[in-house]
Amino acid sequence: MAYAENILTLSYDFLKYLIPELSKFPRDQKFMLADRIQELTHDILDDLITAYYNWSVHATVQSSLRSRLGKLGGTNKSNRSGAGSSASNLALELF
Numbered sequence: 001m002a003y004a005e006n007i008l009t010l011s012y013d014f015l016k017y018l019i020p021e022l023s024k025f026p027r028d029q030k031f032m033l034a035d036r037i038q039e040l041t042h043d044i045l046d047d048l049i050t051a052y053y054n055w056s057v058h059a060t061v062q063s064s065l066r067s068r069l070g071k072l073g074g075t076n077k078s079n080r081s082g083a084g085s086s087a088s089n090l091a092l093e094l095f
Contacts, residue, residue, distance in 0.1 A: 008052060011045045040072045 018041060022034035044065065051061040 005052075008045075008048055011041075011048055015041055015045060037072065040068055044068050044072070 019038060022038055023030070025034045047061050047065045047068065051058055051065070
């Protein structure tokens with residue numbers, strides 16, 4: 001469980017770092033791209049918390065995490081070598 005607690009803490013810390021950085025986006029991208037990135041990262045943290053406290057939905061949350069991390073990292077199912085694949089694999093291995 002130490003790994004799970006660590007990924008929750010790291011995800012939360014990343015979110016605390018990311019939100020002020022997203023506010024620096026240019027105005028024309030802030031309301032579309034930055035909001036989408038923020039929404040995805042909140043959803044990922046929510047999935048991690050759900051998986052941590054409710055192991056009965058572990059498989060469902062794992063597929064949701066894979067999808068959301070792929071969207072955030074710019075990868076798809078056919079190409080797992082993108083930037084998001086290492087983060088996706090790390091998060092999925094820890095749960």
